[in-house]
Structure formats: structure tokens, C-alpha cells
Amino acid sequence: MTNEVKNEALTVKAYVNNVLTGLAIGIVAGLIPSALLSEICKALAPHAPVFGIILQIVTTIMFTVPLLIGTAIAFKFKFNPIQMVSVAAATYIGSGALNFTPSAVVVTGMGDLINTLLTASIAVGVVLLIGDKLKAFAPLVLPTIVCIVSGGLGLWMLPFVRKITMAVGQLVDSYFALAPILMGILVAVSFSIIILSPISTVAIATAISMSGIASGAGNLGVVAAAVGMFIGGLRVNPIGLSLSALLGTPKIMIAAIVRKPIIVVPVILNAAVLGVLAVIFNIQGTPISAGFGFSGLVGPINAIRFMHGGATAANLLIIVLVFIIIPFAGGWFFEWLCRTKLHLFTKDDYSTKP
Template structure:
């Protein structure tokens, strides 16, 4: 483990990028096939597949922490010790009737905070334990790093719930204003440490509000993918919208100017989705295009005539047009955004 040559900025980016990678790896399997599994005959194979993708989501804290450890150039013992501490403090494990129950993907904000604290704890114990670290480091990082994470967990839950209440307030406004606000708000959430799915689920965001939120996420995905397409591989280009735009979290937080085209486009998209009366569920509201969850749910939940055409316009035509327009204005004309600002590490 060599931290001597790593700057504070590099350390912070490693925390952000590691968590973003973990989110993609853990959540994409369910995002891609969960809708398909619901409509398939519930055979043993389908049930097994469903179990596999659901449990993969609960592995998010383990994967995220290990990815952070790799980016910080930690060894196997250090990375695995961090993974244990983060898993314990993630909120994935709860106690019910005296038994431990594993469910959900945890509180992403606390997962990120715990990986940060566990990283610092790991560095500290690595220095003082010396040759004994193989024996004592896993326990030390688990108890101290995981313990600190358990202390911050209820605080992070409160913060996430507070954000949820803000979103709920937006749903009580006029439909057009609501659509604009939710489109922009969920564009921020999807590239932040907060869980857009968790917040949408916590507040029960459904109906037209969910459709507007989902349209904002879809547009965010395409704006970031198309503006940065020169710098990233085709796999990463597709990962923006079939995966999650949260992979750009580190770039967004370190270069706030990237929020300008994203917010403009997502607000417009959310307003249009509201006018076209696109509906959704709490689950679809926070997922965007991943696994085509947004469009498929809108197709099933929305009412009125020409639903198929409205879905195509909302989730494909408008986001693509807006993304190309944002690239033309902010990259080609104003030069406010450099394509290198959206460069992603290969994963």
C-alpha cells in the first residue's frame, strides 16, 4: 500500500469513483432484467435468477469498498477489511425477530462516508500494526471503521429522508412546474451520492411525478453520454443510460459547471413528460433508462390515447434532441464544457 504519492484530490476521486463503479456493478444486473423476470412464468430458474440479481444489489457496499481499496492501491487484506466495515454500516443488514435480514442496497450516502472513514482507519492501522496486520487489521478496521459507520448511519438516513420531503413538496405544485422541478431535482440526485431509487421509494413518488423524474434521469444520462462520447469507450457510453449516469458522479462533483447543461435539459424534459402525462412508479422514478424500466413502466402505467407514441417522444426523441442541443451549445459554441471533463476511468 503506497499512499505517499497520492494527493488529497486523488484520494477524494478514488472514493467517488470506487463507489460509482460499485453502484454500476451491483445494481445493473437487476436493472437490466428485473422487468423481464416479472412477466416471465415463475419457474424455478426464473426464481433463482431473481434471487441472484436481488442479492447482487445487497452486495453494493462490499463491491464499492473493494473498488475504493483498489483505486487507493491498497492490498487485498486492506480492501477486504474495508469491505467488511462498509457492509456492516451500510444499512443492508437489519434485525427482525432476533434474526439478521439482508435486503436492499443500503444507504448510499453512508456507504460512501464509511468507505472514506474506513480508508483512513485502514491507513492508520496499516502503519502501526506492521507485521501483525494480517492477523489484527481485519478486526481493527471492522470494529473502528464499521463502528463509525454505524454511528453515522441514522444521520445519513435522516438527510436522505429530508431530501425526500423536499421532493414530496414538489409533487404538490402545478403539473408543469412539478415536472420541471422533479426533472431537474432527480437529475441532481442521479449523479449525487444519494439514492434516487431510495428517495423515490421512501416518499412513494408515483404517477405523473414519477414519469417526470424518470424523464429527467434519462435526459441526464444522454446529455452526459453524448457530451463525453469522444473521450469514453462505447461500453462506457452505453453504460450512461443502460446503466447509470452516476458513473459521472466524481466528474460532476469536481466540475460543477457540468450541472448547467444537465439541469437545463432535464428540466425541459421533465416538463414535457408532465404535459404528455407520462406516469411511473417509485421504482421506475429513480432508475431512468436502465433495463428500459422507465419506458416500460410508463407504457404500463400511463393512460390516454397513443401511449406508445408519447413514450417514444418522452424517453427517446426529446432526450436525444436535448442532448445534441446541449453538446452543440455548451461544447461546440460556448466551450464551457470540455469533453475531457467527462473522461471516465475504464472499469
């Protein structure tokens, strides 16, 4: 099938969905290894050198995020190998992950994810416009055209996009300073809803450099969603699926949520409570940890890291209270309240079966 044929059937909605899905896949694949293992490896590296090597590996994986995003997006468009690597290369160029100095080229991190997304979108468009017109010359010419046009536009946009993303992050931080409780609730509730949609919470948190209490509140919002879908689905879904929603991602409940969106109400109520607790107990995190909840203990480990005194008995008790005891107690109570007293839904509404 040629690209021209595929392009005819490609709608704006499909285009956007493919780009956003590829973005989420690339971010999760690149960040999860570091999020799960980096803190543990940092603690164990002084005692066993092998953990230092593992830390280097997972950090390197994190630095490849723009390449992974470009590849995943190209894959969603069913591009052939030369088209796929062209999009990946252009995406990396426009990400801003490289800093050119007179003496060397320095990898500065993952770059700007918003600009990465825009560059990848342009690169895909260039590939679709060219289609199969280059024929046998595609391996020789296509990478150059895609990288110069798309990567060049990405580099041109980078300074402007960076200013915007930094401004958004600073805006969130300033709002927390002005109204911490209200912002804690808003961030936690927002993330509890976003994690139950096709949008990536990790992508959003990383893109706007969400850190501090904003990151902690986001993590607790994800926890509320995971616990809510676990408790609600436990009665009607296989135990393995419910555990996957709890320990993996609650996104697997999307089918039930689309059919009956109101089952999200208990999650929102629980997230609001946890958002307040994030501010009261000063639960913090990083742009990378935000959006993971307690999956892989990413949220709790990073929260302990920022607590005064580190992993003391009192701090560990707070973590257990905020990440486990209160979320489960609140999740059970709000699900019971909404289902049996307010009659907003039935237990069967949590079923993932059509």
C-alpha cells in the same frame, strides 16, 4: 509501497474522489443487473421457472451493494487483500442492511447509502492510520479493529443519517406536490448535468429514495443528456463511441465537456422540456430505476409499470413519444439552435480527442 508512503501523497481531493468513484462503481455494479432484468424476469417467471432463478440472483446481487461499495473504494486506494476485505466488512456493518431480531438476522435491503459512504470513508481512514504497523499480525488483528471502530461508528450514525436522507426524499416529494412543473424541470435539468459529471445519478436517487414523478423526471433528464451527446458527437466521434453515450452512459463525453462546458446548454434546454412532460404524462419510477434513463430500457419499463392499465397501446405510445421521439426532436433542434444560430460552440467541440 507502504501505506505510510501512499498516505503522504494522498490529498483531500484524491481521498474524496477515490471514495466517490468507488461508491459509483459499487452502486452501478450492484444495481444494473437487477435494473435490467428484474422486471422482465417477473413477467416471464410464471411461464418459465428459470426466470425466477435469475430474478433471485439479480436481487441477491442488489443486496450486496454495501460490500461492493466497500471493496471498490478500498481498491481505489490500492489496499492489499486483508485491508480491502476489512473495509468491505466494516462498510457492510455500517450500511444498516442487517436487522437483528431475537431469533434471526434479517437482510432488509441495501441499507442507507449515505451511511454506507460515511462508514467506508472512516474505514479507509482507519486503515491508512494503522498502515503497516501491525506487520505479520495484520490478518489476525486488522479486520477486528477496522470493523469494530468503523462499523461501530457507522451503526451509531445510522439512525441520524436515516432521518436526514428520509427528510430529503420527503422534501423533494412535498415540493412536487406544491409546484410539480417547476420541480419536474429542476430535477430533469439537475440529472442531465449530474450524469455528465463524475457523480452517479443512481447513487443520488437511491440515497434519497427518489420515487414517483421525481424518479421519472430524473430518468428523462438522463435521456436528454444521452441524446444530446449522441447527436452532438455523431459528426466528430466514432459511431461506436456515440452509441456508447446513447445506450450506455453519456459520462464518456466528460473530456469534451471539461474543455467546452457550454455544449451542455442544448442538453439543459431539452431536459427542461422533458421535465415538464414527466409531470404532464405522469412518468414515474423507483429509487433504483431513477438515473438510468433508457439504458437497458430501465426507465421506460418502470414508467409503464406505474401507468394506469399497464402496457396498453396508448401507454406504449406515450412512452415512445416521451422517451424517444420528443428527446431526439428536441435534442436535434436545441443543438442546431445553439450551434448555428447562437454560435455558442462548433461541431468540433464535441470531439473527445485532446
